[in-house]
Amino acid sequence: VQGKPVVNSISMKEGEGEFLRQARLVKRYGAAAIVMCFDEKGQADTYERRIEVARRAYDLLVDQVGFPPEDIVIDPNVFAIATGIDEHANYAVDFIRTAAWIKQHLPHAKVSGGISNVSFSFRGNDPVRAAIHTVFLYHAIRAGLTMGIVNAGQLGVYDELDSELRERVEDVVLNRRADATERLVAFAETYKAQGRKTEEDLAWRSGTVEERLSHALVKGITTHIIDDTEEARQKYARPIQVIEGPLMAGMNVVGDLFGAGKMFLPQVVKSARVMKQAVGHLVPFIEAEKAKSGEAGKPKGTIVMATVKGDVHDIGKNIVGVVLQCNNFDVIDLGVMVPAKKILDTARDREADIVGLSGLITPSLEEMAHVAHEMQRLGMQQPLLIGGATTSRVHTAVKIAPNYGGVTVYVPDASRAVGVASHLLSDEHKEAYVAEVAADYDRVRSQHAAKKGPALIPLAKARANAFKADWARYIPPKPAFPGRREIKHVDLAELARYIDWGPFFQTWELSGPFPAILDDAIVGEAARNVFAEGQAMLKRIVEGRWLTANGVIALLPANSVGDDIELYADESRTSVALTWRNLRQQNERPQGKPNYCLADFVAPKSSSVKDYAGAFAVTAGLGIEKKLSLFEAKKDDYSAIMLKALADRLAEACAEWLHMRVRREFWGYAHDERLDSAAMIREEYRGIRPAPGYPACPDHAVKAPLFELLQADRIGMALTESYAMLPAASVSGFYLAHPEATYFAVGRIGEDQLRDMAARQRRDEAALRRELAPNLG
Template sequence: MNKAAQLERLLGERILILDGAMGTMIQGYKLAEADYRGERFAAFAQDLKGNNDLLSLTRPGLIGEIHDAYLEAGADIISTNTFNSNAPSMADYGMEGLVYELNRAAARLARTAADACMHGAPERPRFVAGVLGPTTKTASISPDVNDPGFRNIDFDTLVAAYGESLRGLLDGGVDLILVETIFDTLNAKAALFAIDCAFEARARSWPIIISGTITDASGRTLSGQTPEAFWNSVRHARPLAVGLNCALGAKLMRPYIEELSNVADTYVSCYPNAGLPNPLSETGYDETPDYTSGLLLEFAQSGFFNIVGGCCGTTPAHIRAIARSVDGIPPRQVPQIEKRLRLSGLEPLNIGDDTLFVNVGERTNVTGSKAFARLILAGNYGAALALARQQVESGAQMVDVNMDEAMLDSEKAMVTFLNLIASEPDISRVPLMLDSSKWSVIEAGLKCVQGKAVVNSISLKEGKDEFVRQAKLARRYGAAVIVMAFDEQGQADSLERRQTICRRCYDVLTGEVGFPAEDIIFDPNIFAIATGIEEHNNYARDYIEATRWIRANLPYARVSGGVSNVSFSFRGNDAVREAIHTAFLYHAIHAGMSMGIVNAGQLGVYEEIPKDLRERVEDIILNRRPDAAERLVAFANTVKGGGRVQVEDLEWREQSVEARLAHALVKGITDWIIEDTEEARQQAERSGGHPIHVIEGPLMDGMNVVGDLFGAGKMFLPQVVKSARVMKQAVAHLVPYIEAEKQKLALASGEAAKPKGKIVVATVKGDVHDIGKNIVGVVLQCNNYEVINLGVMVPASKILQAAREEKCDIIGLSGLITPSLEEMAHVAREMEREGFTIPLLIGGATTSRVHTAVKIAPHYSGVTIYVPDASRSVGVCSSLLSDGLREEYARSVRADYDKIRTQHQSKKPSAPLLSIAQARANAFNTDWSAYTPTAPKFIGVREFRDYDLGAIARHIDWSPFFQTWELSGPYPKILQDPVVGEAARNVFAEGQAMLAKIVAEKWLAANAVVGLFPANSVGDDIEIYTDESRSRVAMRFHNLRQQAQKPTGKPNYCLADFVAPKGSGVKDYIGAFAATSGIGIEARVKEFEARHDDYSAIMLKSLADRLAEAFTEHLHQRVRREFWGYAADETLDNEALIREEYRGIRPAPGYPACPDHTEKGDLFRLLDAPKLGITLTESYAMWPAAAVSGFYFSHTESQYFAVGKIGPDQAEDYARRKGLPLSDIEKWLAPVLAYDAVPSTAT
């Protein structure tokens, strides 16, 4: 077995140990100038002290001793003493001519040491890593702050330098190459380019490890990339491992190595510094071997790496301690990462089937933008950069750069502009598309881009040999490619030619070049339509059909195009061009178009195109009639560019300003709050007081009344939230005066009243639901607590960072979906790991007292408390922060939770579960031979955009609306409730008023997609087919079966029971849907929040939720009556619909009948839901939050049920059917497991 194969085998078996710092050990020898010079360089003209790499020639015995020490300490891999053995670095000493010799000598020293060690212990292989350091230059950053486009080294010089170093390392006998301490990814890409060239020249390859450096707490490299963006930029090299080293100690490196570990589909290495620099320490760094090894042990237990070692400040003692600490810990399992087009600027852009259409900015193109061309020709690059920035700010996710102008030196212009872009983080955060008809211009651009760019374009135009040459170079530079449908005979201008050329290119790229299919983007040619030439009539339709064919037949490839070409015949008529672009994109995206070069300013909303114009535009796009062009041209010439009056009681306006403020707060009236607050401020000023006294006095007095009334049950949540709105607006008016006075008078510390406590609240990572959390925040603020609301989808690291920086007293976590429960446990583990002691509050719809006690609290030694609703939050916080109550309250909670855990552990199920085989034997059975399913009216998907909100609103179920405001009771009875009736009537009236505005002013847009498909069950799963041939499975819907013992005659249900089995001969069907009424909600919520109007923000979110559910109810009714038609005669009113008196069911993934949230992933791909603006988070929460998705079943006996608890046999079977590790399945199905799965420590 060769060394590379040995290395790969060992990585699968255990964590491998890398050596520690070479420089730190050399420093310990306290060498003098003479030691560096030796005899050979005794008369050298320059000072050589500090040139550690030279010691491989002048003190080889010393370097050998260091290697021996690390091998003895347990290192499996030792690194050559070549960190600076490259021409740019050696130029500082005038020793560029020694580079090859230095690398070869250092490699031989390490080789000798490793071989000697293996001679004594042949059963344990040792490996030599040839180090390629970062050099002392940077290709992405200007060393001159006054000239951001200047570079002191270029890509070609770096490639030559690395090539020379590499030659010495390989000739010296290294086993692998280590490209390390990467602070500029462009430097690393030059090294990888040189490596690939060397491997090709030698007709063999060596394993590569790539190690980046996160320079500070920003979580980025020196050149600005995030860990995932860095990985996307270098993964083309197919390294054995990727990792991080240097700059940070292990403690600070943790979130970044965790991020890299989650996204890298290869092995991961980690070798941090021994903490932070400390000149008083013997090694120059803070951490002892035991401390560093303890941190890295936790990394290993969390499954973060496969290779571990040390960087600056580490010694053989550190490596020995690290080796001992991780001994026996299983190595990280390399994850299976979905194949996506993974691009990067400073940040990643990952494009998959669930990604919305990607806009490529087109205005930085001299051939397409006269303004840009004029600026570039005039040398006004600053203004040209402003155009690029404007595109990114307008939503471009990628920027196309083209410099093909006859009067330009295109290569020079491309290099100049890209170097300037690299100095502008707000532009360079997105990936670049390098666009030119000249390969030399594209290649010049590739040498300037540290991220993963897109080449636009290559083709077979100049023959296969040149196509292959360019493709190999693009891959070597680490770029994706746009492939034009163009061959030796010219551009493809028919569907058949498009298909033939794209198939040929795909086969050459994937089969002969080894180009990743996911990095191929086809451009099947968008040509101008309505030209008057009959042969052009099918151009748009053929592009759309070619797109559909590519996505179906060329796996993982994407489709792009220059959209503005299609409307070229109508240049000068922007209204018609916009309509053409919008309608064309609508159909092309539906067919599978992934991205396009498009001016977002020339796009409209498909549904808003006037019907007569849209009809004519689609006639030419789809070539529906022979006179389509004439009709549109003719049309284009016409297109250039009683309530009751209520008397309000204003008597309270005659009272004192203090009374008016209190009245406004209690009643939630904002009409006069600013002028009353200003009057109170001026009054305080005249009496010698300060603006802060208005808050401390009348405003807090009023809020105390609100708190007392709420606590006594005499005031209800909607009123409290409105009171908070009044308070916020008053305080916002006073803040500028308070700040000005602080600066002017330097008020004595402690004069201002302090809040009762400071609380961080957040919806955890992967979850987007925040209504309840926001209500809790408002209630706490009303009771004089300072609340820091971090929003939604907040990772643990950000929560804990905020808690530390803000010196918070309490952390509150919220979540609605079941995967959030595990994320809450993860936050608890992180709090424990980082030494927090403050209380942790848990809340949200899926949380419970039992779950908190059993699954979350054990991970954290601080007190963890479940808070069921907003009304309890004040009492809990008050007890936790009271000096007199804190200890006793925490003790009672812990005792209560201990009791719950004991009861849970000793709890015996009322009856043991059936085995999955027994449960299946007791499945629901029906006589399928006597059942004839109704065939739907259409097969496939139907989209609904900007649906009539008025029609939706008629189906609202109002009872959950009151529950949002913590008002209990069914609608409409709640309106007459003797306790909460008045509050219910008020909030209902205001909800109705806002709903009327939502509908009339179109505050929100409602989009949905409904799919109806042939289907049959296969065991407990349902195969969903693309068409009536039932030959191709579009989705396999995996289901779970009840395993509880049932009374005689009662079946163990599974949703698959309601669909005819595949072998029955019965052609059955299933429906699927995704709907949202939340499009546009974020902008409106931000408007309310900017006005300090939490009440309206929460009201809008609650109404959006109600509309989403109503939309779902309405669509389901239409499916039953019209689209599927199995209940065409149904005449149920809204109350009957709410009572679910209709035939059929619509179960949703994540709910009792199908508790697995991950099924939403396949459901969304089946429906292409992201195209409607509905997406999924990593925890499968839907965004916008006001969204619903699920399936339609039509069987007469289909019914809702709860799967309940399942046993390990079904979990194992389910994991096998889904093709996922059992640990993943147990994570997602944790709430329904009837056994305690071994928890994962990594997320």
């Protein structure tokens, strides 16, 4: 399977022996496991029994099986409450207490539960069931619940529940009174779900200026913000007091709601837009006052942030910056492709309290480690924050933190940034927090050192177990239109039909499959709002021709030579236009499963079979800087982030659209293909388009000869020194057409394959080691 499987479930129901056998099998396949609190005596249904079984199962898994504790998911059993049976009254309380106990006593273990079970007594009454789920989840998550199985259509928003219904449900869930069940049953018989109010409510405009500013910030409304800010400035003695008073009070509400999971990232970014516009109106007045007095408001701290040298991706960094600014941190954003010297010089010159690094492509990981090393060499002491799509807690602890004597902290997403920064700059909490992070990273390093990954086999053995196509019976299709072809000014309206919207919501840290996410009980409203605004901006992009999309392809004769693929200049196959050197899976595979390499899907040169391969590069980011500068001038981070997110989606859509035309038209091996965009997103077509930097082709360096072959500069594309593509909204890769071609992850490779690849590429082994570090463990 792709990703990491979770086995649901194992337990000690049939004794320790069977439990350990199942656990070892799960571990062998690298899966996580849900562990039921169920032993030879039956299901654990009290607090004492739950923690007894959980402790025993955890100890067996960790001590006897060597099971990674972070892969243990304990299910302490959710039982129905409000049944009228006294023994059941404390079921929910005991579950919640057990979740808290597991979090405190079983390091790194997670907690799961079948949430819908808790409301079974009210089957048939969906509004009451949804309220029970919502209240139960609210308390269980705060206690330590990590994940749950529940019908998303039977969830509500805790703060939006009818107050009387919530009180009576809470009495039952928390077992707060003896007659809780009777009171809820009586109320449930008369309770009816209320429809949502959709018309605009302007009653908030009648409040005080402080109330209006707070409402505008929380709701992200910019309509009246300048007028209200000016009214507040006239009211307060000094303009800085408007920021320190009502504006920060409103942003504190936003921060609290976001931290509690009652507000979501798109709303926070819109709140930041309101705040920036209000502050922008006040700045001239503050500057004039400062010129007279020399005073200024004091932020919580100064943070220098940058996307490291060679990397151009900054959406995540920008979102983190916005959230930090919302919480009164002074953020100095140095942008993208920033060398270590500039980052550290700025940190010293501006007396920064924290340095933050971001990156998306894998070469950025090495650059982050270099920055950490430089901070150590220069004797710096500021905390170092690490974030970005390729980063992780393990990588930060193992590869980055050891380079620096100061504290280094991995920040997984924007929602954690404020808490981390606040702890690091708190006189009261910093020492304990730093010690906690250090101890955690020591454990991570120890576990990493002791962890035995999948067993590696010698490269020669892996090659002997290659995927073997039947080249004697397969006739590779010849491209209908071979050679290089540019496709410029692609119709953006056409590309919009091929957008995969799932990653769009991930940009805004809203999780869930599209389109189901639009009806999600927790994030559905936020998802619908950001989707509607995304559609509105997409319409403006298309109609206003804000962006230009270009593409280039080359369909060429090709054959494999060992693990390499040679693309030839013409049908004579005497001149090699590009040699694409690939890595092979080297982990020990189950019986009958090959050790894949992309070269396996192209006919060997020795077979005399004339095969073909393709290359491509597309971008939808041309012209984006002009619009971004306009949004920046308006202090409109929300629109800037939205535009970048949509440009990324259009670039991926362009890759999808162009691949479709290649299959049906330019190469023509699937001219009768009739798939809609959804089927294409599910990759139901023949052939693959592997991209450098992704699991099947982890080496970014091949982009250099790829861009040279395609003459990508002629369509406005370029590479940074770390092989990041410019514009950022770009995609590149190769086309393979064999019917059995499939995606896979190369995974960890051995030293023998590293040496072999360095020799084939005629490259310095140390430099290649740095680039392939994620594949070397």
